[in-house]
Amino acid sequence: MNVLKSILSSAAVLAGAVLACGSAQAAPDCVSVSQIERRIVERADASDDVDALRDFVWRTSITTRVNMIDVREKLDKWRAAVECHKQMAKAGGADATTDVAQR
Numbered sequence: 001m002n003v004l005k006s007i008l009s010s011a012a013v014l015a016g017a018v019l020a021c022g023s024a025q026a027a028p029d030c031v032s033v034s035q036i037e038r039r040i041v042e043r044a045d046a047s048d049d050v051d052a053l054r055d056f057v058w059r060t061s062i063t064t065r066v067n068m069i070d071v072r073e074k075l076d077k078w079r080a081a082v083e084c085h086k087q088m089a090k091a092g093g094a095d096a097t098t099d100v101a102q103r
Helices: 002-026 035-046 050-064 068-090
Strands: none
């Protein structure tokens, strides 16, 4: 009888683990975005004025260590991550602001 209880409890634990992994994989994984990266994406999307974006990046580059080369190379990735966080927030997932990585 003890062997049967052990097998049943092991099977229940295994089934729970499989179900937990399956539901975790169903949610999309969003790349973390720092606050400055999020602000850069918002500035880039707000207007087509590259000079305003360049001025903002230049003013904040001393404290954030983000320059226009970083923006040029990573803006699309940051934009996709911000959009992913917005979609997760709309779908009732984690709040987009809680997943922001602070530098």
